[in-house]
Amino acid sequence: MSxxxxxxxxxxxxxxxxxxxxxRARMNAxxxxxxxxxxxxxxxxxxxxxPHPQYYQQYLLHCDPQERxxxxxxxxxxxxxxxxxxxxxxxxxxxxxGSETSTRYAKSGQALxxxxxxxxxxxxxxxxxxEDGDIHVVNNALQDQVSISIHVYGxxxxxxxxxxxxxxxxxxxxxxxxxxxxxxxxxxx
Numbered sequence: 001m002s003x004x005x006x007x008x009x010x011x012x013x014x015x016x017x018x019x020x021x022x023x024r025a026r027m028n029a030x031x032x033x034x035x036x037x038x039x040x041x042x043x044x045x046x047x048x049x050x051p052h053p054q055y056y057q058q059y060l061l062h063c064d065p066q067e068r069x070x071x072x073x074x075x076x077x078x079x080x081x082x083x084x085x086x087x088x089x090x091x092x093x094x095x096x097x098g099s100e101t102s103t104r105y106a107k108s109g110q111a112l113x114x115x116x117x118x119x120x121x122x123x124x125x126x127x128x129x130x131e132d133g134d135i136h137v138v139n140n141a142l143q144d145q146v147s148i149s150i151h152v153y154g155x156x157x158x159x160x161x162x163x164x165x166x167x168x169x170x171x172x173x174x175x176x177x178x179x180x181x182x183x184x185x186x187x188x189x
Contacts, residue, residue: 003187005043009033010062010071010187013152017068023154027090027127030069030152035125038094038150044073045185049097051077051146057180060158062187067156072179076100076147081139083164084112085175090154091128095120098140098147102126105135105167112167120149135165 016029037043048059056076063070076098084105093102099122104115112135119141120126128134140147151157158179163172 003043003045003185005037005040006061006071006185007187009037013069013071014064017064017066023090024129026069026154027092027129031092031125031127034092034094034150034152035123038096038125039123041096041122044096044148044150047183048073048181048185049075049146049148051075051080052180053077054080056080056082056140058158058177059181060179061150061185063156063158067159068154070153070156070158072151072153072157074149074151076140076149078143078145079140082137084135084137084167085164086130086135086162087128087153087157088130088155088160088162089157090130091134091157092152093120093126093128093138094150094152095122095124096148096150097122098142098145100138100147100149101141102136102138104133105137105165106133107170110170112165112170114167 059073061071101119103117105112
């Protein structure tokens with residue numbers, strides 16, 4: 001296993017942050033880099049691919065020193081799902097292994113209404129931008145195996161104040177996700 005692919009992604013994404021302005025432009029410029037990263041499944045260390053028996057895991061792989069972006073592996077056990085939530089920053093979700101389904105939500109009066117669902121397969125990338133409606137629920141689409149997606153966010157997502165929502169009432173509750181591990185992969189070695 002070589003972390004060279006992750007290192008190359010981080011270097012290229014850093015160049016994007018240095019040269020491109022605006023959330024949508026940065027997201028669009030980073031998307032092909034993520035597509036290239038997840039086209040190969042030979043680089044993610046096992047320590048960042050471990051499921052938890054009850055909860056999905058959010059492993060930080062890299063955070064830009066200026067917190068302009070971060071890279072996270074999400075590890076989904078069979079049937080695991082998120083609450084309905086938002087992001088407050090741009091994001092990309094790239095499917096590395098398995099499959100996950102994202103169902104978008106939109107305001108309908110006070111309540112939230114479930115909208116279109118999309119199922120990601122390995123190599124596919126979904127975009128998230130608050131002004132385009134980034135409220136959704138995500139679940140492992142597979143009931144009998146682990147799924148892993150690689151997320152890139154336009155901030156240190158582990159520190160961002162976000163919201164979960166009660167779909168029936170639309171009530172929001174603030175949360176900060178943090179990360180599932182206190183270590184990072186060393187791709188500089």
